[in-house]
Amino acid sequence: MGVARYWREIPARYNLIGKKCQVCGKIYFPPRSICPTCRRKSIGKMEDYKLSGKGTVESYTIIYTPPPEFSDKVPYAIALIRMDEGCYLTGQIVDCDLEEIHIGMRVKACFRRIQEDGKRGAIYYGYKFRKV
Amino acid sequence: MVAIVSYGAYVPKYRIKVEEIARVWGRQAKSISAGLNVFEKSVPSIDEDTATIAVEAARKAVEHGGINAKEIGAIYVGSESHPYAVKPTATIVAEAIGATPDLTAADYEFACKAGTAGMQNCIALVNSGMIKYGMAIGVDVAQAAPGDALEYTAAAGGAAFIIGREGIAEINETVSFTTDTPDFWRREGQPYPGHGERFTGEPAYFRHIMSAAKLLMEKVGTKPSDYDYAVFHQPNGKFPVRVAKKLGFDKKQIEDGLLCPIIGNTYSGSTMLGLVAILDIAKPGQRILAVSYGSGAGSDAFDITVTDKIEGYERMKLKEMLNKKEYVDYATYMKFRGEFR
Numbered sequence: 132m133g134v135a136r137y138w139r140e141i142p143a144r145y146n147l148i149g150k151k152c153q154v155c156g157k158i159y160f161p162p163r164s165i166c167p168t169c170r171r172k173s174i175g176k177m178e179d180y181k182l183s184g185k186g187t188v189e190s191y192t193i194i195y196t197p198p199p200e201f202s203d204k205v206p207y208a209i210a211l212i213r214m215d216e217g218c219y220l221t222g223q224i225v226d227c228d229l230e231e232i233h234i235g236m237r238v239k240a241c242f243r244r245i246q247e248d249g250k251r252g253a254i255y256y257g258y259k260f261r262k263v
Numbered sequence: 264m265v266a267i268v269s270y271g272a273y274v275p276k277y278r279i280k281v282e283e284i285a286r287v288w289g290r291q292a293k294s295i296s297a298g299l300n301v302f303e304k305s306v307p308s309i310d311e312d313t314a315t316i317a318v319e320a321a322r323k324a325v326e327h328g329g330i331n332a333k334e335i336g337a338i339y340v341g342s343e344s345h346p347y348a349v350k351p352t353a354t355i356v357a358e359a360i361g362a363t364p365d366l367t368a369a370d371y372e373f374a375c376k377a378g379t380a381g382m383q384n385c386i387a388l389v390n391s392g393m394i395k396y397g398m399a400i401g402v403d404v405a406q407a408a409p410g411d412a413l414e415y416t417a418a419a420g421g422a423a424f425i426i427g428r429e430g431i432a433e434i435n436e437t438v439s440f441t442t443d444t445p446d447f448w449r450r451e452g453q454p455y456p457g458h459g460e461r462f463t464g465e466p467a468y469f470r471h472i473m474s475a476a477k478l479l480m481e482k483v484g485t486k487p488s489d490y491d492y493a494v495f496h497q498p499n500g501k502f503p504v505r506v507a508k509k510l511g512f513d514k515k516q517i518e519d520g521l522l523c524p525i526i527g528n529t530y531s532g533s534t535m536l537g538l539v540a541i542l543d544i545a546k547p548g549q550r551i552l553a554v555s556y557g558s559g560a561g562s563d564a565f566d567i568t569v570t571d572k573i574e575g576y577e578r579m580k581l582k583e584m585l586n587k588k589e590y591v592d593y594a595t596y597m598k599f600r601g602e603f604r
């Protein structure tokens with residue numbers, strides 16, 4: 132990940148700022164500039180919307196063979212989380228025994244270090260999830 | 264008047280026992296634990312650092328206080344383990360609580376008292392009318408060389424205080440006592456600190472804390488028995504108990520704020536976390552003395568009175584958070600700290 136992209140995505144990565152379509156009320160994360168349902172009607176009507184950070188594990192998988200930058204974290208769990216606002220997010224589950232993770236588990240977003248550009252580069256922070 | 268409006272704290276879930284560290288280095292755990300009055304310490308997870316702990320503590324403070332983060336005009340993060348040498352942790356916190364961009368922010372460094380130095384700055388800014396709310400955070404993921412005596416205590420955690428005009432605890436007065444005392448240091452670019460061994464006690468910790476505490480009590484006209492609670496910096500579990508006794512405080516006054524035996528020394532977080540534990544249980548009208556200590560050296564002392572507002576305030580209950588813990592072995596602890604890279 133480049134520093135510029137990280138910087139642009141800080142509102143979403145730190146504070147789960149998505150978009151709400153003012154026409155149909157649907158919430159999107161990551162943020163979208165057009166609502167796929169309302170299409171042209173939604174232009175200019177997509178407003179910033181901060182997710183509560185609370186959600187439910189819909190599905191999950193345990194990663195044993197990660198991309199190289201996450202090799203020191205295996206095994207770790209990546210879950211598909213249905214947020215209380217209705218949208219879906221993928222994120223790592225932390226501070227939880229892997230055996231304890233289950234579908235239907237309630238989680239809340241927390242703030243963690245995601246990755247870094249080596250020892251000399253930038254550090255990227257963002258959301259992960261922990262059991263409520 | 265100036266007061267603590269809200270507070271938040273965060274201590275990582277993982278712990279390592281003194282016993283486990285002593286096992287690796289072939290030391291007598293019982294005598295180390297008895298000598299330090301420390302039994303286990305908190306360990307940051309592999310993806311936790313000073314910035315993530317600061318953000319978690321800051322978010323709790325904002326949430327529990329029902330504060331509009333846009334009204335926070337200053338954020339100071341005191342630590343000796345900022346993730347960047349150049350790039351402020353305070354900017355990460357400001358963004359993560361939604362306080363940007365209309366505010367001033369900076370990182371502070373004064374060994375273990377940088378967080379309370381930030382509190383004093385917030386007090387001054389609120390008093391002068393420059394800002395409505397200021398946030399001061401004391402946080403560390405303390406560094407210790409493997410095998411060093413500091414390894415038994417160097418821990419992770421932090422606390423955030425929001426300072427404003429009115430709140431749950433009035434800050435009646437604050438004073439500091441500062442000298443050039445080389446008891447503990449870390450040179451630029453070095454991963455671990457150095458220390459003056461026995462020199463860290465009398466001329467450093469005890470002299471500065473006692474002088475600041477006496478200066479404060481003289482200024483406000485109080486004596487130890489006027490306080491319901493007292494908290495002193497906790498480099499180990501022994502020093503704060505001894506300094507309290509020397510100053511004329513009894514065990515009852517300090518026991519609720521004494522966290523070092525169960526979480527270790529959280530450096531910049533130490534005094535402020537102790538204060539959080541006290542505010543979690545304090546009643547209106549009760550008086551608190553808080554004295555930090557930072558090597559190098561200096562102490563900041565605070566005279567605090569809890570107000571009626573604490574009744575309607577939803578406290579975070581730090582001790583409940585501390586009870587949710589999980590033990591790791593020495594190898595996992597080293598991996599979490601990135602010592603194998």
Ligand SMILES: [Zn+2]
Pocket residue numbers: 152153154155156157166167168169170173
């Ligand atoms: Zn729509």
